[in-house]
Amino acid sequence: MFRNQYDTDITTYSPQGRLHQVEYAMEAVKQGSASVGVRSKTHVVLATLKRFASELSGDQKKLFAIDDHVVIAISGLTADARVLSRYMRTETQHHKFMYEEPMPVGRLVLQVADKCQISTQRASKRPFGVGLLVAGVDENGPHLYQTCPSGNYFEYLAMAIGARSQSAKTYLERTYTTLADADVEALVQAAVTALRETVASSKDTELSAKNTAIAIVGSDGAPVRILENAAVQPYIDALDSTPSAADDDDDDEDEADAPAATPAVAPDAPAAAPEGGSPAGGDAPAEEPPANGAADMQT
Amino acid sequence: MSGLRLTEGSRGPGASVAVEGAPLTRTQVPYVTGSSVLGMKCADGVVIACDTMASYGSLARFKRLTRMHVASPNCILGVGGDYSDFQQLQTMVDAEMTAQYVANDGLSLSPKAIHAFLARHMYHRRCKVDPLWNSVLVAGFHKGEGTLSLVDLYGTAYSSDVLATGFALHLGLPLLRNAHRPDITVAEAKVVMNDVLKVLFYRDARTNDVVQLATVTAAGVEVGDMVKLDTEWNHKAFVQGARAGDESSW
Numbered sequence: 034m035f036r037n038q039y040d041t042d043i044t045t046y047s048p049q050g051r052l053h054q055v056e057y058a059m060e061a062v063k064q065g066s067a068s069v070g071v072r073s074k075t076h077v078v079l080a081t082l083k084r085f086a087s088e089l090s091g092d093q094k095k096l097f098a099i100d101d102h103v104v105i106a107i108s109g110l111t112a113d114a115r116v117l118s119r120y121m122r123t124e125t126q127h128h129k130f131m132y133e134e135p136m137p138v139g140r141l142v143l144q145v146a147d148k149c150q151i152s153t154q155r156a157s158k159r160p161f162g163v164g165l166l167v168a169g170v171d172e173n174g175p176h177l178y179q180t181c182p183s184g185n186y187f188e189y190l191a192m193a194i195g196a197r198s199q200s201a202k203t204y205l206e207r208t209y210t211t212l213a214d215a216d217v218e219a220l221v222q223a224a225v226t227a228l229r230e231t232v233a234s235s236k237d238t239e240l241s242a243k244n245t246a247i248a249i250v251g252s253d254g255a256p257v258r259i260l261e262n263a264a265v266q267p268y269i270d271a272l273d274s275t276p277s278a279a280d281d282d283d284d285d286e287d288e289a290d291a292p293a294a295t296p297a298v299a300p301d302a303p304a305a306a307p308e309g310g311s312p313a314g315g316d317a318p319a320e321e322p323p324a325n326g327a328a329d330m331q332t
Numbered sequence: 333m334s335g336l337r338l339t340e341g342s343r344g345p346g347a348s349v350a351v352e353g354a355p356l357t358r359t360q361v362p363y364v365t366g367s368s369v370l371g372m373k374c375a376d377g378v379v380i381a382c383d384t385m386a387s388y389g390s391l392a393r394f395k396r397l398t399r400m401h402v403a404s405p406n407c408i409l410g411v412g413g414d415y416s417d418f419q420q421l422q423t424m425v426d427a428e429m430t431a432q433y434v435a436n437d438g439l440s441l442s443p444k445a446i447h448a449f450l451a452r453h454m455y456h457r458r459c460k461v462d463p464l465w466n467s468v469l470v471a472g473f474h475k476g477e478g479t480l481s482l483v484d485l486y487g488t489a490y491s492s493d494v495l496a497t498g499f500a501l502h503l504g505l506p507l508l509r510n511a512h513r514p515d516i517t518v519a520e521a522k523v524v525m526n527d528v529l530k531v532l533f534y535r536d537a538r539t540n541d542v543v544q545l546a547t548v549t550a551a552g553v554e555v556g557d558m559v560k561l562d563t564e565w566n567h568k569a570f571v572q573g574a575r576a577g578d579e580s581s582w
Binding site: 130131132133134137139140143172173 | 435437439441442444445448449452
């Protein structure tokens, strides 16, 4: 169970100079279902894959509107994400009250990252087990940020986090140059297509209007829009005409430039290769969380 | 004794000491005060103007003090009321601007945000019954547009094309309103300001004749030198005195 004797205490470095508990928290993000974010010159779009705890249950929330101009997608522990989203909502409201202007997205992300960092340096705390994709617009236009349990944060043109996000990242690395000038519809479609890559090799999951949620925020001044269910269907339908990169190859890193024109979703495709080296080394955690109570904590 | 403190206020000994049976009282009377500030929004920028005196009661205690504070490269404050509270306000605004700077992301506060920030603080202080005894004009130019707003010691905050504080609320504002046009230029407004300051010097006993003008335009804040007003005391009404032939405005 334990990897070594230095992983029970957050604030104790291993002789290799690593903080194992923080790295385990980073792994919790990878257990959550995938979230994808893409950015153009005018808009940011998030696309998320919702998990259902059971056939009878509703879905676990993946998107949280923080303010009119900021929305987050989460991968990891939902409960931890709710704490962070409430904090972000408080901070954006406070900024609006204090300055009568919407909060710059970078400032908000910085504060969240600082909050995450604190729990990596205090013995009495536990790092947040959740990663965020933060989409927002401010004076300088649209922004897409990722935050990590480690307290790191990065700005991206396109990014994916969560289970099998490497497939989506590979897709985005190939296509992101076309996104800068894309219109909103094309941007949403790109996000959904990237998200589809994360389930393309899965036997039992397929993107549908039921398990996909999309958030759109643009510098046109319109508040955050969240699309679910019927509103998502057109983008799911459009996927059928776009071949999946994973259809003809189970190795994400080694794909043909022109994907074969095979059916969009291949339910019988072989399982994807595990994601590239876990930072903690040793045995990488299972791609698919086991079907038990603990897995229900993650989305 | 305790009852008196509420209405008298006290900066003197025991100012912040709770008196038995009475609420804690702080600054409830201003001591060294500045008088009016004028402001006008123009087509190409904003002009604010004020004299340079700080009175101690009715005594002309300090002369050639600036009552303006450059808050940011595109925002300037003109402040009337208690001078020490103005200095406290300067410290507060500078601290906030420094906090913005050290975030090191190239972002800062717009004039509108500075006005909101001041309004929140002024209202907060008035809620503690410990107001900063000032009226603050906030003039700025941001994204091609001028802004002119006011905050007072109660936290009342509003914006207008022409604004005035102190004595000029009564004597200066009507003159500014008459002079204002949407297409008035900064250069024209400066002339208007000089005229209004002159009227204020004639009529407001807490004003001196050395004035200061500042403009905010697309080029940024420009604070003018202190200039002595060209005054004329040989007007008939001045010479003959009040009520002579009912020509005086008094």
